[in-house]
Every structure is written in C-alpha cells, then in structure tokens.
Amino acid sequence: MAKSSSKTQFQCGGCGRVTAKWVGKCSQCGEWNTVVQTVARAADTSTTASALDRVSRAVESFASERAHESPGRVGVSTPDVATSSAATYPTPDLPKSEVEDRNSAVELVRISTEGTSYMSSGIEELDRVLGGGLVAGSTTLLAGDPGIGKSTLLLQSAAAIANTGKTVLYATGEEALEQIRIRATRLGLKGDRVFMLGSGDALTIVDRVAELRPAVTIVDSIQTATHPDLDSPAGTISQIRECASFLSQIARAAHTALMLSGHVTKDGNIAGPRVLEHQVDAVLQMSGDKVGMLRMLHGVKNRFGPTDEIGVFEMRGEGLVGISDPSSVFIQQRESGSGLLSGSAVALVVEGTRSLAVEVQALATPSSLASPRRVANGVEISRVHMITAVLAKHMRLPVSNHDLVISVTGGLDVKEPAADLAIALAIASSLLDLPVKDTIAMAGEIGLSGELRSVTRV
Template identity: 40%
Template sequence: MAKSSVQYVCSECGWNGAKWFGKCPECGQWGTVGEFHEARAAAGTRTAAPGRTSRTQPAAPSPAGSKGSATPITQVGTEQVTRVPTGFGEFDRVLGGGIVPGSVVLIAGEPGVGKSTLLLETAGNIARSHAGDGSVLYVSGEESQAQVRLRATRINAVEPNLLLASTTDLATVLGLIEQERPTLAIVDSAQTIVSQEVDGISGGSTQVREVASALIDTAKTLDIPVLLVGHVTKDGSIAGPRTLEHLVDVVCQFEGDSETALRMLRAVKNRFGPTDEVGCFDMSGEGIEEVRDPAGLFLSAGDGQEAPVEGTCVTFTLDGHRSLPIEVQALVTNSVLPTPRRAVNGVDSNRIAMLTAVLYRHGHINLLANDLYVSTIAGGLAKEPACDLAIVAALASAAHRTPIARATCAIGEISLTGQVRPAPRLEHRLREAARLGFTIAVVPTPRKPIEIPGLTLIEVRSLAEALTALGLSRR
C-alpha cells in the first residue's frame, strides 16, 4: 500500500518542504505555502487510464541502441527530424521551423489575449493539411464541445479530422491520446485538468506538476507533439510551480495590449530553436492573422506626400532578429503646475527624466520647467537605449517647432556625458531603414564602415553634433 506523505508547497514558486512557513523561504511571498497530501506510488507503477496499458511490471532489459539504454555518442544517429508546420509562418519562426514530434510546447498569456483562438486556428490548419492521413485532437477543460465548435466556425477552423473533447480528467485525456494517436494534441489548459492519483485542487502545484509529467511522458512515448495552454498570475508569470517551465520543451509567451489588435508571440525557452525570435499577429473578429511585415504598424498613416510634423522622429529597435521602426512623438507645453508633468506611453519615464537633463546640460535646450508628453504609435515600445537619440530629437523638434524630414531616422544611445554611443547590430537596423524608403540616418560612428545603397549616413559623436545635423541646435 502506498504511503501518504504530508508536505508543504508554495503555490508561487513550487518550493516544498516538511515544515510550514508563513513566508516562502524561496520566493519570499507571504501566505503562499499550503499543506497537501500526495500518495506516492511504488517505482514502476501507475494506475492504468481508460484505453491505456497498465505498467505494473518491471521493465525488461532493452536491446542496445534502443530507448532506455546507454549508447556511445558516436553511434547515435543524426537523422533529420520532420517538423509539423503550424500553418502560420510567424508561429513556425518562433518554434524554429515548426513543431517537433514528441515535444511539449507551453503557450502562456493573459486572459483574453487569444491563446485558445491561436491554438484552435493552428489545429484547423494542421487538420486541413493532414486531411486523410491524420487527425488533430483538441481537448478543452474550460469550454464544452458546442462552445469550441462555435468559435471554430467563426475562425473557419472546422475540419472533419479535427476531434473535439471536453473533459477535466487526466486519465481520460491520456486515454484519448493513446486511442486516437493524433498528429497533434492540444490541451486547454493545464490548470483545469485534474489527476485522481494525487490530492490537491485544480490548478494547484501538485496537480499541475502531475498533469505536466503525465502529458510529457505520453508525448515522448508515442512521439506525439502536445500544445499545452498555461495561465498566468497577476504579475504576469506562469501559474503553477516553476518546475512546469523546466519540464516542457518550449515555453512561449503570447502578449498583447487590450487597446490594440497587435499580438506578439515570444519564445522564452526553446530546446529546438532560438529564443530571440518574435512572431507578430493581428487579432480580429474572424480570428488571428499573421503579420509578416509589421513595419507599417508603428508609423503614422499617410501617403508620404504631406508635410512633416514637428515633434516626431523615427528610430529602429530590435525584437529578436527583427528590426522594427518606431515613431516617437513628443509634445512640449508651458507648465502651470509647481512640478512639471511627465506623461509617457511606450517609453521609460526614468529615461525621459535623464534625457531631459542631458538635453539641458549638453544640448543647451531647457525643458526642465515644461510639461513633457512622449508617446509611441500603436503600442510600440521605445525602451531600448538605442532609441535615446530619437527621443531627444522629438523633444527638441517639439520645443523649437521645427519638423524633422520624414525620410530621416535617428539611432543611438546617449550617455550622461552627452556622447552618442553605438547601438548593437546597427547595420541590420540601417538595412531595414533603407528598405522602408529612409534616405538619411543620423547614427553614432560605427565600429566598422557601413555602406548601404540609397541611405546616407551622418555620423555624430555627441548630442550637440546630432542636433546640428538634424537642424535642431539652439538658436
């Protein structure tokens, strides 16, 4: 008979121990340590789920070269693994080229950001591409089959080989995967599935750890990829024990602003590809559409024929391997308050305070007594140090009421001494600028010469030189 042990587990970080603490010794959170009872099964045993084979007997010795045996690394085959395309080029980019068979991918994000819609549309794409030679299993623990069908109809993901199941029982989920042997299995979500073999509430540390371990075991044994939806806590971290992120093969964050339709998919962990890729999607009433060229999202709309506007400057940031244009807009007004106001959106407020002081000391433009409003377009982020020069240029343009030419961009970091420092991967940013039609770029002196057809580089070493090159020096 299995022994029942009492342990205490932190619901935030997954710490466990034999003694209760009001404050978690690992993460320092108060009131997160709770008692749970876990029935530990004997080694090599697991209760058989419906449709599963019971594994109560010790495993027989494996032949050399098979799973479970040690093989010299020189004898391990390096055959190419065939990845499963998701139907979204942006999704495949983040995963490293597609879904690896037998892998477990965790997709996490805020409520309502579109995780379930993205995976249901992915399931429809894969089912459509494997019509007649495979199926896709979509298991929902949050919605009924009818509710999932309604959403699938709205996003055009209804396929005859897309199988739907609505259950919260882990044994049933594992039995369905073993019975159907699908090309892809999607479980939505890890926090709603419950195992009857362990104690604990749905979404608790014990249950999430057991559900993840069982799904990973099934995925590796049957060589079936599993996409797992994960909830997040109020601070944005993935709910459940930290070991959940260590167990799975890929961890992706699906991010987005509720005020815009732009969604970004980032790989936080990836055993089969890079972790510096980002995928862009557009959320609409008909589902999710990938955005292959998001350059126009963060720039003001226009045909390029209208006159330039004061208080704006374009820079280029890096997001993974992508270079994105960001338009910085600034408004300078006389303050009637004892303490001038600093309102920002998409820009670091502390960085604005520092750049305002540097602009006064080394650029001789006094904005310390003015109200400053700095923002970006369409929820873009200009928090990278390489955006400093564009922010200062936008502030100086607004202060002097002198517009900057639309075909001019500025890239560079500004130090407290007024120097303009190089930005990483400057040539990559400049090539994207030339592709979008920019003809002049104000940049720091690069470490090696850069020549890009159609783009004139104005190299500057200090803030004063940059303002002079942009026509914004003190009058």
C-alpha cells in the same frame, strides 16, 4: 486495499515551496501572502498501480509502433510498474547498435535525428517565433492574459495542421465542445481530422493519444488539467507541475508535438510553479491591448530556435491574421494624420531577423512637482533617465522642470539602444514644439558624453 493518509502542510502559490507552518513571506521566492494551507494525501496504492499500468501500456505501444516503422531502431526499456513508486518514461529511440537499455551512454554523433524535423503549425507568424515550426515530441507553452487570443490561435493552428492530412487532438477543460464548434464556425474553420476531447484528465488524454496517434496534441489549458493520483484541485501547484511533466514525457514517447495554453498572473508572470517553464521546450507569450486589434507573440524560451523573434497578429472577424509587414501598422496612424505633430520620431530597430520602423512619442509638460515625473511605456525607464540627463547636460534642454511621458506605439517593447536617438529627438521635439520630418527614420545609440554611436544590427 491500502488506505490513504493525509497531513496538513503549507505551500507557496508562486514557487511551490512546502513548509510545516504558515509564513507571511516565502523564503524561496520572496513573495508575500502566497503561502496557503493544503492537504497532502498519500495516493491509494492500487489506484497508482492501475494508472501507471495504463501509461506503461501506452508507452510500450508507442515504442513498438515506432520500432516497427524504423526496423533499425529500438525503444528503451521501461521499469516494472508494479514495483515503481513514480511514473518513468522512455527517452527518444536510439540506434539498436548503440543502446540496449536506458542507462547506456552513446556518442553524440551516433544519435539518430530521424523524424525530428520541423512541422509547420499552419500559421506563418507562429512558425517564425517557433524557429521554423513544431518539433515532434516537443512541448510548447503558450501563455497570455485572459481573452488575448490563446485559444483562437491554437484552434486556427489545429485546423491548419489538419488541412494537411495530419490528425490533431484538442483537449479542453475550459469550454464546452459546443462553444468551440460555434467559434470554429465563426472563424470559417472546417475541423476535419481535429478530434475534440472535453476533458482535462491526464490519463484520458493519454488514452486518446494512444488511440488516435495525433501529430499534434493541444491541451487548453494546463491550469485545468488534473491527474487522478493527486487529490488537490485543478490549477494548484502540484497538479500543474505533475500534469506538465506527465504529458511532456508522454509526448516524447508518442512522438507527438504537445501544445499547452497557460494563464498568467496579474503581474504578467505565468501562473503556476516556476518549474513549469523549465519542464517545457518552448515558452511563447502573447501580449497586446485586448481593446485594440494588435497582438504580439514573443519567444521567451525555445530549445529549437531563437528567443528574440516576434510575431505580429491582428484580431479580425476571421480570427488572428498574421502581419508580414508590422512597420506599416506601427506607423500607420502617423502617416494618415493631417499635418506634422511635435513629439514624434520614427526609430529603426531589429526584432529577431526583421527590421521594424516604430513610432516613438514623447510628451513634455511643465511640472509643479519638486521631482518631475518620468513615465515610460515600451522602453526601459532607466534609458529615459540616461537620455534626459544627456539632453540636460550637453543640449541645455529644460528637462529638469518638465514631466515626461514616453511611449512606443503598437504595444511593442523596445529594449535595444538603437532607439536612443529617436527617444532623444521625440523629447526635444516636444520640448521645443518643433516637429520631426515624416520622411526621416533614425537609429543610433547615445553615449554619456553626448556622442552618437553606430549600431550593428540595423
């Protein structure tokens, strides 16, 4: 049996770049103090061949089953695992008349899209962000802070899909299966046809996929997934990269929709190599205040739908509940308050295909500093600087000697210029201590010469 060799190397925890010696700053991503020492070991040849043989048998089984279900279609061939140094997998099946091997070229119009329709996730707000639902063979990454509700959303989606008669495989390396059962009971989820796997081993997941043929496979989380051919621990750059690639290609071969949960760093970026976001088909990011009840789901990347859609949820005792009318939540406290307060205005903005009414609040206080502070939550600070400059120049408002704090309620990030007018009115309202009528909502872009420009998407 071949012995494995090892060598010491240094790898960046941000981008995965490998260097021969330690450096303080990564030359590829520019991050400081992210380079750590690792040990790279060559995998045992017999172990690698055994693992590839298991994968090859599973892939051939998937292709054979699909070819049997669609007699006019054929799966592409796979390489001989005995002579291959890396796992390779087939692409989605193509018409037999056009494709005889994986190196054949075929006209785009002749490629069959049979079996690639959208499948509902069972949660309306999640389907909205996905662009209609899950696609068989696709890989979706759901990222968010710890405790934000990723596992709850995935569990609710798994139960909803299973209620339609489909099989779901839920693999977890973070929690005991008993803990998940307790949470499912608390949320009122039955869990029929949801098969739980308390392992993050990639080959074990492949075996269960081959056995169960699930419509949806969930891995919670990709940071706890491991591949037996890699000696590095779970959560390292190499494990995350290889497991994501491995499971994604198996999902395409098995025609199962793969959903991965992922951690984020303290800066809000997805933990792991940057290539992880390129390996998957869709990246969804969940945000919100863990103390509060609102959760926002944003589409960062989506090969099958738009990336500007948002989903709004409220965390309740029965789990995450979708909010079909987010505007009622964003301005709820303003409507229920007694009397009108200065420094508040309602902006009309568009997120994806829905128009939202959001409250913009401003607080202006006299400053004793030479350079007054500008703080912005939910809006870009550059737009705040631009609007305050326009107010000082054309409205003669005393913004230069006041500290300004701008905030959008509900945790929504507003990036479009349609909110300029509401920001300006909120600042002026706070400076002059004059409230804006609660029956007025506004949308408009402010130009540098003080003119009001129309917006196109409201």
